[in-house]
Every structure is written in structure tokens, then in C-alpha cells.
Amino acid sequence: MHSLYDAVTSLMYEVANDLLVPRFRHLAQSEIAEKEPGDYVTVVDKESEKRITERLATFLPEAYIVGEEATAADTSLLKNLKKGLAWTVDPLDGTGNYAAGKTPYAMMIALLADGIPQAGWILDPVSGRMCHAVKNGGAFIDKERVTTRSTGQAIPVVALSARVTEDNLHPDFDKHQPLNHGITLAPSPLCAGEQYPRLVLGQNDAALFWRSWPWDHAPGSLFLEEAGGKLARFDGSSYSTADCSHGMLGANSPEMWDRVAEALLR
Template sequence: MIDEVGQLLRDAAEQAVLPWFRRLSAEHIDEKGPGDLVTVADRRSEEIITAGLLRLAPDSVVVGEEAVSADADLLHRLRDAGRVWLVDPIDGTANFAAGRRPFVMMVALLDGGQPVASWIYDPVADSLAVARRGAGSAVDGVPLGVGGNGAAPPLRTLRGAVPLKYLPDRVRVTVQAGGDQVGAVLPGQHCAGREHWDIAAGTQDFALFWRTLPWDHVPGTLLVEESGGVARRLDGGPYDFTDDRAGLLVARSEAAWQELQRALLG
């Protein structure tokens, strides 16, 4: 099924995403909420992915970002005991709508309420990151592994994303003060899937998110964890994607997570 879902993402990209990249007009872009964009490509991509996943597993349920925007009760299906697919048809829609990268397409498979596999596809690069619970992660078939149990890295060597504008004032003040201890605090790429991918691949050390919607983070946190990294709530608790609390700190190792949590969150 790993290969079949990867091919499904490629097919959806070819049919519904890439033909619209840098070709969208105002009538092709809507706003679901303040600053929350959706395009004709998001909707069509989700339709194609949903139909394909149900062909692969007819007894499964699909929870897609755009379907949830029309029927919020679908979110309750994430607790189902059977197989549930979580779909983000385009992660980084604001980038996509503006004709820039990065943006990715993401799917996660839940079984018994737990993520067991995930796929993150970069359609422009035609590159696919895959993770399987307990079996590691890979990009285009090449295994990832950043290691998770080494000595704490010097804070001055760490670089990562913290989109400060999304943080409430009290958290922003604390993070900004602690950020002086960190090598580089970047504004973020406006694409959660890309941030997770870069952490898993070892090209970025961390990311701090405020919004923690499941389609944005379940595929990527599994990729990070299967690459030796850590994803937890800001207080150190586990990331439960059915919990709508805000705040998530993701790091490339346990030691880095501990150092960053002390520095950025006090």
C-alpha cells in the first residue's frame, strides 16, 4: 500500500495541482476564514485522493481538510477503531495561491486511532517522504535517520522555525527572549509538512507551531519520530491530535528538544 498511496499523490498532483500552479486567478481562490485560503486545486486534489484511498481500502474512512471545513463532525471519526485516512490535499495553500514554494500534499493512515504510516509529497520536485510506525522513514527510497539519543547540541548551533506572529503575546515574549540563545530563529516556510520534512532530513533542527490541526501535523510528526526526532506539546506532554490545544515543539533529537524547551519556553 505504501507505493499505491505514493502513486495516488502523484496522480492527484498531475491532474489537479500542478496544472493550477502559477495559473490561479482571483475566482479560483476562496477564504474559509480570515487568512485561511482554499483553491480549486485543493478541492479537486482532495476529491481525487479520497476516491483513490477508498478504492484501496473500501472499509476505511477518509477525513480530509476540505471535507472537515464543510462538516466539522468528521473530526470525530479520527477516534474510530478501524482504518482512517487523514488528508491534506495541499499543505501551504497560501504559498501555492501566491505562486511560490514550498507546498506539499500529505496523507496519514490511522489504525485504532494511532498513526501507522504517512506520506508527504512535493509535487514540484517529484519527491516523496514516507514513514511507517516502527519501520523508519525514507525520502525517495533512501532511509532517513538523524539519531535521537546523543549529547545535547550547543544551542548556538541550532536553527529552526518559529512563526512568531501566530503566538499569543505572553508566549511570544518568552520565545523572543529565549531565542537570543539559539543559533537561528527563522520565520517559517508557511508549510508545516515542509518543516517536518526538513527536521526529519536533518537540514533543520526544530520548529515551534501554535496551531496543531491534525492534517497539518500527523503526517509530519510520524516522519520526524521515525527519523529519531521528537514532537511534543510545549509542556512536554504527548501530541494527541484529537486534542485541540495549541502549541507543538518538534526537534531532531530528544536532547535538542530538551534544550530548546528550556531556552524558548522557560
């Protein structure tokens, strides 16, 4: 696994430095499109995924590769995650931010076995920070082992995805008066590759996610849980990469998960 860590890490830095960083704030409008309202794709997403896919295929030839942009063109690729080895690839997470010339944005890769994340990588191309996790082997930032920590606030700080609707929250919850429900709302970074590190590093105590595509959450879920946190569906059931239904809550500990779920969720 050590040699695989080095190979994937080197590849991610290479692609970020060759493609993502140089093109940031230098895209023409014709190089940005919407797959659906609010869901952007750029030429950088496509070029990055192509290079990553070609190189991952040489690392583990027997593994399927499920990239975000390839799956947008052929959703049947998701079936390849359920059995055997598979890679998930998000070549540019936070594309909406990137297209608007804003940070954060990230690159994420995970290795799955029978649908279960075994290793994950999350790169912040701007700072160069690499978050990595190995199943039953811990969570690391730039090779230093980390565990989750809280914000230290008496009232939990919770990031709430704009896509989470009132229908999923307690009937009396008021986004304009969250303190009445025992939480403080924090802005979402609009980038799962940034949100998961915020949960581990004590910037947020919890976060509500709406979409649950595997390339967005396979690496982050492993990183969070190996660091001591918890990710689960709104109803408390375990996260599965095979389930792309809406709604998940992540927190820096199982106890914090329970506390925020009681305050926010039906």
C-alpha cells in the same frame, strides 16, 4: 503494507501532476477564497481532495476518510479518527503559498488506527520528493531510509510559526534578539509538509507549530519520530491526533527538544 505504499504513492503523484502542478501560478482570483483570515482554499484543494478521497475509498473500504476541506464543511468528521482505521488527507498543504504563486507546497496523507498514525506520506510536487514513514518501521525519502541530523550549528536553528504569540514564550524572550536566548531564528516555510523534512534533513534543528490539525501533523509527526526526532505539546505532553489545541514543538532529537523548550517556552 508494501502494496498500499505503492498505491498511495502512485495516487499522490498522479493528482499532483494532473491538478496541482499545472494550475500553479495559473489560478484566477475567483478560484481563491479565505475560510477564515489567513486560511486560504482554492479550487485545486477541493478538486484534489475529491479525487484522493474517491480513490482511497477503494484501497481500504472500511476506513473513514477525514479530509481538510470536507472537515471544514463538517467538523464532526474529526470524531471518526478515534476508533478504527482512518485516513487523513491534506490535498494541498501550504495553500497560502500556492495561491500567492510561491513555493513550498505539499500533499500529505496518513493512515491511522484508533487515532495513532501507522503510515504517512508527504509529497513535494515540485521536486517529486516523497517522504514516507511506517510505525516501528522507519522513515524514508524516496525509499531510502533516513535518520535525523542536526544543522551542525553550535546554536540551534529554530523555525518559529508567525502564529506563536508572545504569551506562549518565556516572558523575557525577544524575537529581535534570539541569540540572547541561545537560538537562531529561521523563517517558517508556512507549510508543515516542508517543515518536517527540514527537521530530518538538518536544515532546522527545531520548529514551533501553532495549529495542530491532524491532516497537517499526522504524517509529519510519524516521519519525524521514526527518523529519531520528537514532537510534543508546549508542556511536554505527547502529540495526539485527537487533540487540535494550539502549540507544538518538533525537534531533531529528544535532547534538542529539551534544549529549545528550555530556551523558548514557558
